[in-house]
Amino acid sequence: MTIQFDEIYERRNTNSFKWDKFKERFRAKYRVEDDSDILPMWVADMDFAVPQIVIDAIKERLNHPIFGYSYISDECKEAIQQWYKRRHNWHINKDALIFHSGVVPAIATIIETFTEPGDKICISTPVYAPFFSIPKALNRQIIECDLVESKEHIYEYDFEQLEEAFKKGVKAYILCSPHNPAGVVWSKDTLKKLIQLCIKYDVLLISDEIHSDIVFEGHKHIPTMTVEGAEQAKIVACIAPTKTFNLAGLHAAIIVAENKQLRNALIQNKMAHGLDDWNVLAASGVQAVYEKGDEWLDRMIQYVSKNIDYLEQELNKLDGIRIIRPHATYLVWIDYRGTGLSENEMMDRLINKGKIALEPGTKYSEAGRGFLRINLACPFETVKDGVERFKKALL
Numbered sequence: 492m493t494i495q496f497d498e499i500y501e502r503r504n505t506n507s508f509k510w511d512k513f514k515e516r517f518r519a520k521y522r523v524e525d526d527s528d529i530l531p532m533w534v535a536d537m538d539f540a541v542p543q544i545v546i547d548a549i550k551e552r553l554n555h556p557i558f559g560y561s562y563i564s565d566e567c568k569e570a571i572q573q574w575y576k577r578r579h580n581w582h583i584n585k586d587a588l589i590f591h592s593g594v595v596p597a598i599a600t601i602i603e604t605f606t607e608p609g610d611k612i613c614i615s616t617p618v619y620a621p622f623f624s625i626p627k628a629l630n631r632q633i634i635e636c637d638l639v640e641s642k643e644h645i646y647e648y649d650f651e652q653l654e655e656a657f658k659k660g661v662k663a664y665i666l667c668s669p670h671n672p673a674g675v676v677w678s679k680d681t682l683k684k685l686i687q688l689c690i691k692y693d694v695l696l697i698s699d700e701i702h703s704d705i706v707f708e709g710h711k712h713i714p715t716m717t718v719e720g721a722e723q724a725k726i727v728a729c730i731a732p733t734k735t736f737n738l739a740g741l742h743a744a745i746i747v748a749e750n751k752q753l754r755n756a757l758i759q760n761k762m763a764h765g766l767d768d769w770n771v772l773a774a775s776g777v778q779a780v781y782e783k784g785d786e787w788l789d790r791m792i793q794y795v796s797k798n799i800d801y802l803e804q805e806l807n808k809l810d811g812i813r814i815i816r817p818h819a820t821y822l823v824w825i826d827y828r829g830t831g832l833s834e835n836e837m838m839d840r841l842i843n844k845g846k847i848a849l850e851p852g853t854k855y856s857e858a859g860r861g862f863l864r865i866n867l868a869c870p871f872e873t874v875k876d877g878v879e880r881f882k883k884a885l886l
Contacts, residue, residue, distance in 0.1 A: 494787055496539050496794045497870050509534045513848050521835075521842045531848045532877050535671070535822060537737040537868035541776075542787040545736065548779035549772050561771045563590055570781035571745065575730070577785075578704060581714040589746040589757055590768040593739075594701045594729045595621045597746050601727055602629055602663060604760040605695050605753075610662040615648065617852065617859035619671045619699070626665075634661055637858045644815055644826065646675050650684055657688060663695040669702045669712060672855050672864040673824040674817020676710040682718045690724045698728040701744075702820045704735040704788060707796050710818040716749060727753055734820075735788060736780045737868075741773040791868075795821045798867040798874045805878045809885055821868035825849075828861035830885070837863070845884025847877055 502510040513533060514526045523529070568585050575581040591597040598621065602612065608630040614622045616635045623633045636656045638646035657664075666685065669676050677685075689696045698715040706712045716726055731744035748754035769777070780787075802823060803814045811829030827837055834851050841847050841863075852859030867874055 494542075494790050496791065497872070498540065499870050499872060500538065500540065502538065509536050509538075517842055517848055521838050523842055529842065529846050529848050530873070530877055530880055532866050532869070532873075533848045533850045533864070535734065535820075535866055535868075536739055537821070538870065538873060539737055539791065539868060541737050542780055542784055544779045544783045544787075545738065545776040548775045552771055552775040558771055561774070563588075563768050563774055564778070567774050567778040567781075570778045574781040575714070579712060579714050579717075581717050583747055584749060587747050587749045587754060589748055589754065589761070591729075591744045591746055591761075591766070592742040592769075593733070594699055594731050594744045595625065597729045597744050598622075598665065598697060598699065599625050599629065600757065600760055600764075600766075601695075601697050601729075601746065602626055602631060604756050605725075606631055606662045611660055613653075613656050613661040613664045613694070615653070615667075616857075617672060617855035617862070618665075618667050620854050622665045622667065622699075623856065634659060635856060635858070644813065646670065646673050648681055648685070650688065653685075654688055654692075657692040657694055661692065661694050663697055664689060666696060666698045666715065668698055668700050668715060669706065669817075669819035671702060671820060672822055672850070672852075672859070672862075673815055674702075674820045674822060676706060676712055676818035679713050679718060682713055682715055683720065686715070686718055686720050686724050686726070689726075690720070693725070696724055696726045698726060700728055701731050701734050703730065704732075705792060705795070705821060706819040707792065707799075707817070712819065716747065722749075725750065725753060727757070732777050732780055732784075736784060738773075738776060738780070741769075741776055743769045743773040743777050794871075795867055798869070798871060799823060801871070801874055802865070802867060802878060806881060809882065812885075821866060823865050823867055825863040825865060826861065827863060834860060840884040841881070844886075845880040845882075847880040847884065 509531050513531045517523055572583050575583050611632045611634050612626040613634040615638050626633055634656050636653050639649045641647050703712040728747040733739045806812050807814055813826040815824040838851050850864035852862030
C-alpha cells in the first residue's frame with residue numbers, strides 16, 4: 492500500500508471549512524485586515540489524503556448507476572465489530588449499533604431522548620465546545636466541573652467536586668475519551684470511578700470516543716463499556732471513523748447502545764425525526780477502512796507523533812510557552828500562561844503578526860483560558876511553517 496503523508500494538497504476554494512470558512516470566524520473578532528496568507532491549523536480535520544482503499548471502494552460503488560434506498564449491510568457491520576475487537580478488545584453486539592450522521596448530532600439525539608428541557612447536563616471543562624453548545628440549544632442546564640492539573644500538567648478528575656455536581660440532580664454526563672482538547676487517555680481507574688458515580692446518582696453516561704483510534708505509543712484507550720461494572724450503568728457510546736481516517740465529509744457515526752431499553756428509545760427518537768442511516772457511498776468507504784485501514788492508521792500515528800516531537804522541541808524553547816504532550820489525538824494543547832499575554836493579545840499576535848489561525852482556549856470554556864489548540868495532522872512542511880509563524884508572533 493502506497494502511503495504518502497508529506498504531499499501537500501491545495502485545499503483553498505474546495506468548500507473546506509478549515510481552509511475557506513475560518514476567515515469569517517477570525518476576521519471580525521480579531522480585526523484581520525489581510526487573511527490571504529493565514530495558515531489554518533485550528534479545526535480538527537486532517538490535511539492528509541484519505542486512504543486509497545476509501546476512494547477505490549466508493550469508485551466501485553459508483554460503477555453501479557442506481558442510488559436508491561439502501562441499508563447498512565451485514566458485511567459493513569461485521570467490519571465495524573471486527574475493528575473494535577481487533578484494535579480495542581471491545582466486543583460490540585451487532586444489534587447495539589445505531590447509525591447516525593455524526594457524533595455531535597448523535598449526542599443531540601441522546602440528550603433529547605433521555606432528558607427534558609431544564610434538566611441538568613454535567614461536563615468536565617475545558618472540553619469540546621459542542622458539549623455545552625448542544626445542550627444549551629436544547630434548553631438544558633449546563634453544570635461545569637473543571638478538571639484539575641496534575642504535577643505533570645495533565646488533566647485529572649476531582650471526583651469529590653464531580654460528586655457535588657451530581658448531587659444537584661444531574662441527569663446526564665458527557666465524557667470525552669480520549670479528551671479533546673488536551674489529548675488525555677483516561678485510566679481504567681478513572682473510568683471505573685466515573686461509572687460508579689453515575690450508577691450511584693442514576694446519571695446517564697454519554698461517552699464520546701471519536702478520537703479513540705489515534706493513541707500514541709505507551710498509552711491504551713479503554714472503551715468505557717468494557718470497564719468493570721459498566722453493565723450496571725446507563726451508558727451509550729459514540730464512535731466514528733471520521734477523525735481516524737479524515738472522513739468527516741461522509742457524515743458517518745455510530746451510537747453503541749448495548750442496553751436494550753436505551754437502544755429502543757434511541758431508535759424510536761430517530762424514527763420520530765425521520766432520520767435515516769448512512770448513504771451508500773459513506774457505507775462503502777467506512778466498510779473499506781474498517782476492513783483494511785490498519786496499516787494507514789498505524790503509519791499516520793507515527794507521522795503525527797514526529798510532528799508533535801518537532802513542535803515540542805521548538806516551542807518549548809520560547810519563554811512562557813509549554814507544550815502539553817497528548818496521549819492521543821492529533822491535537823496539541825499549548826499553555827501560554829507564562830507569557831503574561833491575555834487571550835485577545837495572543838490571538839491578535841498569532842493572526843495579524845504570525846499569520847496563523849489556532850483555536851483560543853476559551854472556546855473550550857473559561858477553564859481553557861491561557862491555552863491554545865493546534866492541529867498537527869498535516870505534512871511536516873506545514874508544521875515547520877506553523878512553528879515559524881508562531882515564533883514570529885511572539886517576537
